[in-house]
Amino acid sequence: MTIRSAALLALLTTAGIGACGEKQDPVRHDFLDASGPVTWCEVGPIFTTVCTQCHSVSNQGDARNGAPPEINFDTYSDAVDNLDRANVNIQAGTMPPTGGIPPEERNLIQWWVDQNTPACGN
Numbered sequence: 001m002t003i004r005s006a007a008l009l010a011l012l013t014t015a016g017i018g019a020c021g022e023k024q025d026p027v028r029h030d031f032l033d034a035s036g037p038v039t040w041c042e043v044g045p046i047f048t049t050v051c052t053q054c055h056s057v058s059n060q061g062d063a064r065n066g067a068p069p070e071i072n073f074d075t076y077s078d079a080v081d082n083l084d085r086a087n088v089n090i091q092a093g094t095m096p097p098t099g100g101i102p103p104e105e106r107n108l109i110q111w112w113v114d115q116n117t118p119a120c121g122n
């Protein structure tokens with residue numbers, strides 16, 4: 001878990017929002033009201049720091065830790081090209097295989113998908 005993820009998780013826990021997700025909708029709307037549309041500016045760093053630990057064109061052979069060679073998350077187009085499978089795994093908590101990403105980051109990616117994946121700067 002990254003330091004940023006740990007901080008987000010601590011924030012969620014402090015706010016009384018458990019990992020089981022029963023209060024996810026109010027959280028989503030609070031965030032959207034406060035920060036506007038979710039674009040690649042916000043979700044890109046999750047893909048390019050977390051997923052590229054295995055799924056990067058820079059990783060070859062063993063450095064991919066078994067990640068399929070054709071599935072990478074280095075760029076916006078990579079993420080959009082692989083989005084359906086990526087988001088199924090993200091929402092299910094099965095990627096990264098070490099236990100997924102924190103609920104707040106899963107929500108952030110779901111909002112981005114729901115808004116038809118705006119690029120950074122849109």
Ligand code: HEC
Nearest residue numbers: 050051053054065066067068071085086089090095096097
């Ligand atoms: C520690 C290495 C590692 C990290 C980090 C990682 N993956 Fe994977 N990924 C794998 C491995 C290994 C496979 C192949 C085995 C499997 O499918 O479970 C895989 C397979 C996949 C697949 C294809 C399988 C399918 O169900 O379609 C997708 C899509 C995927 N990963 C998305 C992601 C996303 C999105 C992230 C970041 C949130 C991520 N992965 C982070 C190792 C990783």
